[in-house]
Amino acid sequence: MKRRNLITYTTAAATSAVALPALSQTEPPQIKWRMTTSWPKSLDSVFGGVQRICDRVADMTDGRFTITPYQAGEIVGGLEVLDAVQQGTVECGHTASSYYKGKNPTLVFATTLPFGLTAQQQNAWLYHGGGLEAMQKVYADFNIINFPAGNSGVQMGGWFKQEIKTLADLNGLRMRIPGLGGDVMNKLGVNVQVLPGGEIYLALERGAIDATKWTGPYDDEKLGFYRAAKYYYYPGWWEPGATVDVLINLDAWNKLSTEYREIFQTAAYEANLNILAQYDFLNGEALPRLIEKGVQLRAFSSEIMQAAQKAALEVYEENASKDGSFKEVYQQWQKFREQVFNWNKVNELSFTQFSFNNPK
Structure with a gap:
């Protein structure tokens, strides 16, 4: 009896051993998105931040989820990003929400308001003060979900x-x-x-x-x-404290796995913090050059x-x-x-x- 049990267990183990390699060879589907932007490539600060989002998503998915960024004018004009994402012309875009106040004036809050919040205060409102939830509610009317993905800090006049x-x-x-x-x-x-x-x-x-x-x-x-x-x-x-956003078509977003959504949000979060830090560094170097x-x-x-x-x-x-x-x-x-x-x-x-x- 014990010998027969041993044979049964051994056979089951062997069957599993054969089945496991077949399962491990099943790769997640390759996802390829396009991201249109409001920026020329010459702006290596903000467009470079866009490229960083795309690179981080690819890195964190071992190349299974790739996003190709495009400068303004390559797919649509710099002020047409929201329309392109809403209509599904592209899966995502990078822009300033204040450009689209004519569609809904509430969108300006996602960027900033005159005499409003600094970058740090804006992030506090968006991430912890209910701001992001409020903005995503507005963007849902355009079949879009948005995430903060960069900030310039206090701008010049x-x-x-x-x-x-x-x-x-x-x-x-x-x-x-x-x-x-x-x-x-x-x-x-x-x-x-x-x-x-x-x-x-x-x-x-x-x-x-x-x-x-x-x-x-x-x-x-x-x-x-x-x-x-x-x-x-x-x-x-x-x-x-002007925030720039990444906009994602909701239909495309809903097709992503939970893991890929988390990865995308993490990449946007990194870009939001990194672009601000980079601007503070680069602007401090550039101002004396302009004065010269x-x-x-x-x-x-x-x-x-x-x-x-x-x-x-x-x-x-x-x-x-x-x-x-x-x-x-x-x-x-x-x-x-x-x-x-x-x-x-x-x-x-x-x-x-x-x-x-x-x-x-």
């Missing part, structure tokens, strides 16, 4: 061909500036235009616009704005800053009165902003004021 000393100097100025910052500048008399990054320099150089904002010294130097405009203003009150090239740094006057803040609050209230989605997110965001500002007044503001005024 832009390039101007002439000095801007008073509010009167803004009247009639033609400026490239998207998002709610554009709405605020419009209230201040500016003729607002929205152009993708790759088209800005020629418009500025040929006089189609008088001023432009982009991000900061490193990218701005790459795009050559200093050759077309002399005056470089600060601070970029319209985007104190004859760029004139200028601070916006107190008159302009106060008028802009007043106009920003009016823009918020106007949008909240017309759009229920905007109002819902605005009230939640406003509560978070008050809380984090009160905390950062105590810890960060006191430290930075002393340290920056006493560097040695």
